[in-house]
Amino acid sequence: MDKTRRMLIVGLAALTVGTTACGGSADKPADHEGQQNGSAQDRNKPNPAKTKAVPTGEGEGSAGDASIQVFVNKRYELAEDYAPTDLVDVEVPTVLRNPEVNQLREEAAEALKLMFGKAGEAGYKLYARSGYRSYKTQEALFDRYAAREGETAASRFSARAGQSEHQTGLAMDITSDSVDLQLSENFGETPEGRWVSGNAHNFGFIIRYPKDKEEITGYMYEPWHLRYLGADMAAKVYESGLTLEEYRNAGDAS
Numbered sequence: 001m002d003k004t005r006r007m008l009i010v011g012l013a014a015l016t017v018g019t020t021a022c023g024g025s026a027d028k029p030a031d032h033e034g035q036q037n038g039s040a041q042d043r044n045k046p047n048p049a050k051t052k053a054v055p056t057g058e059g060e061g062s063a064g065d066a067s068i069q070v071f072v073n074k075r076y077e078l079a080e081d082y083a084p085t086d087l088v089d090v091e092v093p094t095v096l097r098n099p100e101v102n103q104l105r106e107e108a109a110e111a112l113k114l115m116f117g118k119a120g121e122a123g124y125k126l127y128a129r130s131g132y133r134s135y136k137t138q139e140a141l142f143d144r145y146a147a148r149e150g151e152t153a154a155s156r157f158s159a160r161a162g163q164s165e166h167q168t169g170l171a172m173d174i175t176s177d178s179v180d181l182q183l184s185e186n187f188g189e190t191p192e193g194r195w196v197s198g199n200a201h202n203f204g205f206i207i208r209y210p211k212d213k214e215e216i217t218g219y220m221y222e223p224w225h226l227r228y229l230g231a232d233m234a235a236k237v238y239e240s241g242l243t244l245e246e247y248r249n250a251g252d253a254s
């Protein structure tokens with residue numbers, strides 16, 4: 001198979017199963033979204049761009065892994081042994097049976113419940129699909145894709161362990177009946193997705209991977225991936241019209 005064709009297929013596969021930064025899969029949720037926690041995988045893969053997700057000491061979002069504003073992407077990693085200490089079960093409709101992914105940090109879980117409630121009042125039913133994922137869960141997920149597609153290809157649609165916002169316990173993938181409870185780019189165009197896009201910041205969430213920002217965020221458009229930042233910062237980022245990366249670089253520490 002020639003390379004172009006292969007990449008196209010990989011890309012389509014990523015779209016179809018809704019993997020991307022979330023590293024989760026729509027069609028085999030139990031398998032791909034953390035059911036198999038902690039298989040013994042090697043942890044010796046080279047990781048050239050490793051930078052701790054810690055503290056540059058300036059601006060918001062630099063207070064360490066446990067900060068509500070912790071900054072995580074392909075360059076800023078969480079520690080392997082980091083796990084939130086205040087995870088709780090979300091009290092909203094969920095899709096998957098794996099209890100791990102139906103958790104968020106307490107503050108984010110409360111905000112999610114509030115947001116889903118307001119959405120419901122407006123006539124939009126939302127579901128939580130994939131929230132917290134441990135380092136080991138993400139590692140197993142990425143290793144599985146890497147074994148199948150090769151590491152380079154896998155890294156285009158799945159986060160490496162330590163580089164997933166899901167490990168913070170502050171990210172939740174949401175969905176609705178109108179996209180069959182899957183993680184689909186089409187969600188952004190549904191009535192539910194539009195409501196979320198215009199209102200999430202009021203509850204402290206941002207759409208972390210906006211459309212056409214892949215070169216900046218490292219990930220394709222994910223209208224389903226919400227990141228909790230707290231209401232003040234989420235509103236600032238939303239109003240700036242910038243990605244979180246750009247917002248931080250703009251140096252707004254007010």
Ligand SMILES: [Zn+2]
Nearest residue numbers: 021022173225
């Ligand atoms: Zn996600």
